[in-house]
Amino acid sequence: xxxxxxxxxxxxxxxxxxxxxxxxxxxxxxxxxxxxxxxxxxxxxxxxxxxxxxxxxxxxxxxxxxxxxxxxxxxxxxxxxxxxxxxxxxxxxxxxxxxxxxxxxxxxxxxxxxxxxxxxxxxxxxxxxxxxxxxxxxxxxxxxxxxxxxxxxxxxxxxxxxxxxxxxxxxxxxxxxxxxxxxxxxxxx
Amino acid sequence: xxxxxxxxxxxxxxxxxxxxxxxxxxxxxxxxxxxxxxxxxxxxxxxxxxxxxxxxxxxxxxxxxxxxxxxxxxxxxxxxxxxxxxxxxxxxxxxxxxxxxxxxxxxxxxxxxxxxxxxxxxxxxxxxxxxxxxxxxxxxxxxxxxxxxxxxxxxxxxxxxxxxxxxxxxxxxxxxxxxxxxxxxxxxx
DNA sequence: CGTTTCATGTAACGTTCGTTACATGCAAAA
DNA sequence: TTTTGCATGTAACGAACGTTACATGAAACG
Numbered sequence: 191x192x193x194x195x196x197x198x199x200x201x202x203x204x205x206x207x208x209x210x211x212x213x214x215x216x217x218x219x220x221x222x223x224x225x226x227x228x229x230x231x232x233x234x235x236x237x238x239x240x241x242x243x244x245x246x247x248x249x250x251x252x253x254x255x256x257x258x259x260x261x262x263x264x265x266x267x268x269x270x271x272x273x274x275x276x277x278x279x280x281x282x283x284x285x286x287x288x289x290x291x292x293x294x295x296x297x298x299x300x301x302x303x304x305x306x307x308x309x310x311x312x313x314x315x316x317x318x319x320x321x322x323x324x325x326x327x328x329x330x331x332x333x334x335x336x337x338x339x340x341x342x343x344x345x346x347x348x349x350x351x352x353x354x355x356x357x358x359x360x361x362x363x364x365x366x367x368x369x370x371x372x373x374x375x376x377x378x379x
Numbered sequence: 380x381x382x383x384x385x386x387x388x389x390x391x392x393x394x395x396x397x398x399x400x401x402x403x404x405x406x407x408x409x410x411x412x413x414x415x416x417x418x419x420x421x422x423x424x425x426x427x428x429x430x431x432x433x434x435x436x437x438x439x440x441x442x443x444x445x446x447x448x449x450x451x452x453x454x455x456x457x458x459x460x461x462x463x464x465x466x467x468x469x470x471x472x473x474x475x476x477x478x479x480x481x482x483x484x485x486x487x488x489x490x491x492x493x494x495x496x497x498x499x500x501x502x503x504x505x506x507x508x509x510x511x512x513x514x515x516x517x518x519x520x521x522x523x524x525x526x527x528x529x530x531x532x533x534x535x536x537x538x539x540x541x542x543x544x545x546x547x548x549x550x551x552x553x554x555x556x557x558x559x560x561x562x563x564x565x566x567x568x
Numbered sequence: 569c570g571t572t573t574c575a576t577g578t579a580a581c582g583t584t585c586g587t588t589a590c591a592t593g594c595a596a597a598a
Numbered sequence: 599t600t601t602t603g604c605a606t607g608t609a610a611c612g613a614a615c616g617t618t619a620c621a622t623g624a625a626a627c628g
Contacts, residue, residue, distance in 0.1 A: 194604095194605080209490075210490030210491055211490070212401050212402075212487055212490060212491050212494075213401075213491060213494065215584075215585065215586085216585075216586065216587090217584080217585080217586095225606095226606080226607075227585095227586080227587085228587090228588090228606070228607070228608085229605080229606065229607095231586075231587060231588085232604095232605075232606080233605095236586080236587080237585095237586060237587090290489075290490070293486075294486065294489075294490050296540065297482075297483065297486045297536070298401055299540075300479075300483075300536075300539045300540050301398075301399030301400070301401060301479070301483050302399055302401050302402060305401075305402065331553075332546055332549075333546065333549040333550045333552070333553045334550070334553055336534070336537060336546050336547060336549070336550035337530070337534075337550040337551075337553050337554050339533065339537065340529075340530055340532075340533025340534040340536075340537055340547075340550060341526070341529055341530055341533055342533065343529075343532070343533035343536055343537065344528065344529030344530055344531065344532035344533030344534075344536075345525070345526075345529040345533075347486070347489075347529075347532055347533075347536075348525060348528065348529055348532065350489045351485065351488075351489050357521055357522065357525055358525060358529075360521075360522040360525070361522045361523070361525035361526040361529060362526075363522070364520075364522045364523055364526050365526050367561075368557045368558065368561045369557065371560070371561055371564065372556075372557045372560055372561070375560065375564075383574095383575080404614075404615065404616085405615075405616065405617090406614075406615080406616095414576095415576075415577075416615095416616080416617085417576070417577070417578085417617090417618090418575080418576065418577095420616075420617060420618085421574095421575075421576080422575095425616080425617080426615095426616065426617090
């Protein structure tokens with residue numbers, strides 16, 4: 191029954207959000223989600239297919255949450271710069287662990303593409319680029335888009351290791367201020 | 380004999396540079412370095428101790444290479460901004476794979492600290508901060524230091540996933556230009 | 569020369585891995 | 599009521615894991 195499987199997927203995502211992807215094995219995973227390795231294989235066919243379904247569901251969750259951000263009335267978000275909006279969305283409690291897991295997946299895929307790259311959804315490598323261009327169509331040069339994405343990535347990773355939301359958010363504000371000033375002086379000239 | 384061990388460490392580092400840390404196991408590691416699992420345990424005592432020694436040697440290599448950069452006569456480097464200097468050092472062939480491995484270790488330590496955090500040298504979490512302040516003592520606010528480190532981290536990770544040295548380097552130049560202009564306008568006021 | 573010490577090979581240990589065989593309960597269908 | 603099919607438990611498979619026991623060659627030392 192698809193119903194049972196969907197329940198399982200929810201539990202499995204919750205487990206992954208807490209325990210990460212590296213060194214994952216079926217029996218602890220099953221024990222941590224109140225089922226058995228036998229049942230996981232029964233429902234998903236193999237560990238590989240399980241990860242395919244669960245990680246796709248996880249990424250769909252992220253896409254859905256991001257779509258909600260885009261659908262908010264623009265009056266609620268036009269006051270803040272797009273990068274700031276994206277940052278606030280990313281560090282919100284309901285998104286933070288998901289993004290943390292997504293980042294772990296992407297980084298594992300860099301060193302072990304044979305094992306992990308298959309789990310990356312079609313557009314996850316550049317979802318950040320897509321997000322930025324969706325929020326800020328004025329960002330036209332690839333270098334600037336790459337820079338903004340890198341600032342976001344770098345600060346999010348720093349947040350993950352240090353847990354210091356205050357300092358990382360200040361650093362982002364710092365960047366936004368620099369970018370705003372640069373843009374202003376460019377339009378003056 | 381320490382001699383034999385040092386030879387082994389060199390081979391083991393080479394293996395890790397190519398194959399990464401995740402899903403590492405003794406027998407493939409031994410086969411890939413021309414020895415046997417038996418010998419690795421004999422020389423290092425355990426897999427954990429082996430990783431401790433090998434990863435410490437790897438990080439020592441990075442520190443040594445970075446020290447060389449600092450020791451260059453300042454005439455050879457004063458013309459370029461510190462962040463650019465650091466970037467060129469990091470993407471140089473003799474350093475790139477080492478930093479890639481170091482980044483993988485740091486990110487594994489985020490999600491699985493029990494397994495991987497022990498391999499992080501005393502100061503590796505903030506070696507980048509140290510590097511930046513060593514190269515650019517004018518960077519005084521923690522927010523700006525965090526931002527510069529994040530730009531470096533983010534662009535390096537983007538380089539690792541895309542392999543696009545040109546675009547990532549352009550993005551860094553973009554950031555440096557913004558920072559230079561901001562600094563100039565601040566000193567004017 | 570004999571002894572000791574280091575380095576290595578072979579084989580196995582016990583555990584965990586992903587996976588499967590087989591039996592069974594249980595609910596819906598006939 | 600009987601049958602069918604999904605969901606689950608128990609137990610095990612073969613492979614790989616980190617590690618160890620034991621034997622042995624080679625080399626240094628007395």
